[in-house]
Amino acid sequence: MLKVWGRPYSSNVIPVIWTVNELGLKYDLMLAGGSFGKLDTDQYAEINPNRMIPAIQDGEFALWESLSIIRYLSEEYGKGTLLPSDPQSKAIADQWMEWSASKAFGPVIYLFFATVRTKPAERDEAKISKLRDEAHEALIILDKHLSNQTYVCGNEFTMGDIPLGCVAYRYFNINVKRPKLPNVEAWYQRLSERPAYRKHVMRHFGENPEQWAALEKASASEGKI
Numbered sequence: 001m002l003k004v005w006g007r008p009y010s011s012n013v014i015p016v017i018w019t020v021n022e023l024g025l026k027y028d029l030m031l032a033g034g035s036f037g038k039l040d041t042d043q044y045a046e047i048n049p050n051r052m053i054p055a056i057q058d059g060e061f062a063l064w065e066s067l068s069i070i071r072y073l074s075e076e077y078g079k080g081t082l083l084p085s086d087p088q089s090k091a092i093a094d095q096w097m098e099w100s101a102s103k104a105f106g107p108v109i110y111l112f113f114a115t116v117r118t119k120p121a122e123r124d125e126a127k128i129s130k131l132r133d134e135a136h137e138a139l140i141i142l143d144k145h146l147s148n149q150t151y152v153c154g155n156e157f158t159m160g161d162i163p164l165g166c167v168a169y170r171y172f173n174i175n176v177k178r179p180k181l182p183n184v185e186a187w188y189q190r191l192s193e194r195p196a197y198r199k200h201v202m203r204h205f206g207e208n209p210e211q212w213a214a215l216e217k218a219s220a221s222e223g224k225i
Contacts (some may be wrong), residue, residue, distance in 0.1 A: 002027040005044070005196055006053035007034050008219040009212070011109055012066045015052040015166045019070050019159070021196035023077045029223030035216060036225070067097050069164065074159040082159045089153050093160030096142075096152045100163035104142070106135035108171045115174050117209055132176050139171070139181050146183035150190065157194070165191045169201050 004020060004027050006013030014034075020027050032038040033053040040051060048055040048064040055064040057187040058076070063069055071094070074083040084090045110132040114123065142164065145152065168188045171178070189199045206212045 003030050003057040004028070005032045005047060005055040005057075007031055007036055008052055008200070008222050009203065009205065009216045010034065011105075011112075011166065011170065012052075012094060013164050015066055016054045016056065016069050016073075016142050017200045018166065018196055019073050019082065019162055022082060022162075022194070023073060026075075031220060031223040031225055033215070036220070060155060068099060069203065070097070070162055072158050074201055080156075080157070081173045082162075084153055084156070084158055093153045094157045095158040096145075097163050098165055103138045104135070104164060104167045107131050107138060111135055111174055111176070112205075115176065116205055117210055119209060123148075124192050129175060132178065135171055136179050136181070139184055141183045143183045146187050151187065161187075161191065165197060165221075166201055170205075173205070175207060186207070 002020065002025055004013070004016055006015065006029070006159060008029070015030070015222065032044060037145060038044050039053070039121075044055075045051060047062045050064065052064070054063060054066055054069060054072075056069050058072075079085065084093055111128065114128050114131055122198070125196055142152075149155060151157050152164065166187075168184065168191070172185075172188060192202065204215065206215055
């Protein structure tokens with residue numbers, strides 16, 4: 001049985017859980033990280049010496065780093081679907097996965113921490129505005145790319161959509177005013193029609209640290225303590 005180590009509300013774990021469910025794989029979610037702990041145990045260090053999440057165990061094989069896990073799962077279980085058969089399409093999917101990590105993820109996750117994970121009385125509105133603008137500037141590049149195609153690799157959903165799809169959910173559901181990104185918004189709506197995306201990515205994450213903590217605690221029912 002495939003094991004996924006992490007927690008359902010972690011921004012780095014969610015893309016892995018989504019991938020596993022898109023592929024229809026059976027798996028055990030081994031709760032770890034955040035309030036679930038376990039990262040400082042010798043057992044977990046053997047799986048991931050960095051003591052971070054996510055990590056997977058596929059039989060005797062262990063792997064860490066979310067993008068590497070997505071690539072592995074797509075190669076092993078999703079050839080011709082999540083993993084494009086054409087080498088150039090595969091390269092484009094990989095390119096946008098890397099771009100998600102290098103350009104889009106940072107400003108969006110920092111915006112998330114500056115709002116949802118910060119008490120309202122302690123929020124820095126100037127910082128929030130700056131991060132929102134940085135996120136929008138990055139996503140303009142994706143918006144232009146999506147102007148004449150359905151998904152990041154053309155007209156088929158692939159692994160290239162997964163990390164960015166997780167970034168998009170956070171971006172569109174943080175309580176800030178956002179400039180329009182019509183093509184990204186249309187793509188986001190298409191993703192929202194996918195059952196695995198709705199269930200595992202579109203998680204209400206609250207509006208303040210207390211709500212966030214309560215939701216994460218409640219997610220313990222989804223995995224193994």
